Amino acid sequence: MKGANYSAIVVVIAASLVILGHVGKVQAQLQMNFYADSCPNAEEIVQGFVKQHIPNAPSLAAALLRMHFHDCFVRGCDGSVLINSTRGNAERDSAPNLTLRGFSFIDGIKAVLEAQCPGIVSCADVIALSARDSVVLTGGPYWRVPTGRRDGRISNASEALANIPPPTSNxxxxxxxxxxxxxxxxxxxxxxxxxxxxxxxxxxxxxxxxxxxxxxxxxxxxxxxxxxxxxxxxxxxxxxxxxxxxxxxxxxxxxxxxxxxxxxxxxxxxxxxxxxxxxxxxxxxxxxxxxxxxxxxxxxxxxxxxxxGRINVKTGSAGVVRRQCGVANS
The missing domain is CATH 1.10.420.10 (Peroxidase, domain 2)
Incomplete structure (x- = not known):
């Protein structure tokens, strides 16, 4: 009986180590300079676009920071807030997101990235990087943005309403x-x-x-x-x-x-x-x-x-890299 219990414990421990190892690998895929080999100039492209356009529209810094926040609070930081809907049921159609701005700005960055490195840099990473870079450009704080996020395929208005803290919150x-x-x-x-x-x-x-x-x-x-x-x-x-x-x-x-x-x-x-x-x-x-x-x-x-920026990120084989940020199934 004791031997059987011991064997069961060993099996549980071994399984736990396998699970922890898998989690560690997934987390490790979100890292600084993730695109160093696949798209070496990715972060410079984002920063360059921000430097070119934010001085003419500095209020976008707050808008992009808000977009990053709203994206991460629904299904994690997966770019799902960017997905268009023809039925009025995507995240951006939900009440908390009706006043979001910066969608065309993200599309502009993505277009430059696609021209340089097709299908490599996720829309989720574009949001995260541009939010940071625009805040820094307007004199705000710098923070680390490890990359390697993948884009989600699902965008649901009801989930945005349920998860994004409203300004009326107690x-x-x-x-x-x-x-x-x-x-x-x-x-x-x-x-x-x-x-x-x-x-x-x-x-x-x-x-x-x-x-x-x-x-x-x-x-x-x-x-x-x-x-x-x-x-x-x-x-x-x-x-x-x-x-x-x-x-x-x-x-x-x-x-x-x-x-x-x-x-x-x-x-x-x-x-x-x-x-x-x-x-x-x-x-x-x-x-x-x-x-x-x-x-x-x-x-x-x-x-x-x-x-x-690490909330429920999709990495590795999870998610996709959308070539058009507003299209769910690209």
């Missing part, structure tokens, strides 16, 4: 949706720091101004002076889907710590921003960042961005 929702992706509370605080650049439509937060609980009231967690300014100068009606507002007023083009300072002053634009102050762990993290240096924020942000 803390419980944020913790759950980030946790589902293997991201912790520190990552939540740091990745929220991306709101230091870019803009939002009034419709993403106007409920805080006009109808927070469905009774025509204002969110008490929002600074009253800030709310009055938004009402009078930015978003005079509840259902404004056109007007845009800076997420980090006065500093939206600078990747700095002012976003966190505003959150502590109850001037975070979204309910999800305000939610970060309702938990002692995330509140402490924000205070630590504000009291620290900009370089420390850059370092910590870089770590969380690299971690996010």
């Amino acid at each position: 803390f419980t929702t944020l913790q759950r949706l980030f946790g589902n992706q293997g991201l912790d509370l520190k990552d939540l605080v740091l990745l929220s720091g991306a709101h230091t650049i870019g803009v939002s439509h009034c419709s993403s937060f106007s409920n805080r101004l006009y109808n927070f609980t469905g009774r025509g009231d204002q969110d008490p967690a929002l600074d009253s002076e800030y709310a009055a300014n938004l009402k009078s100068r930015k978003c005079p009606t509840l259902n404004d889907n056109v007007t845009i507002v800076e997420m980090d007023p006065g500093s939206r083009k600078t990747f700095d710590l002012s976003y966190y300072t505003l959150v502590l002053k109850r001037r975070g634009l979204f309910q999800s921003d305000s939610a970060l102050t309702t938990n002692p762990t995330t509140l402490s993290a924000i205070n630590g960042l504000v009291q620290g240096t900009l370089q420390n924020f850059y370092t910590e942000f870089a770590n969380s961005m690299e971690k996010m």
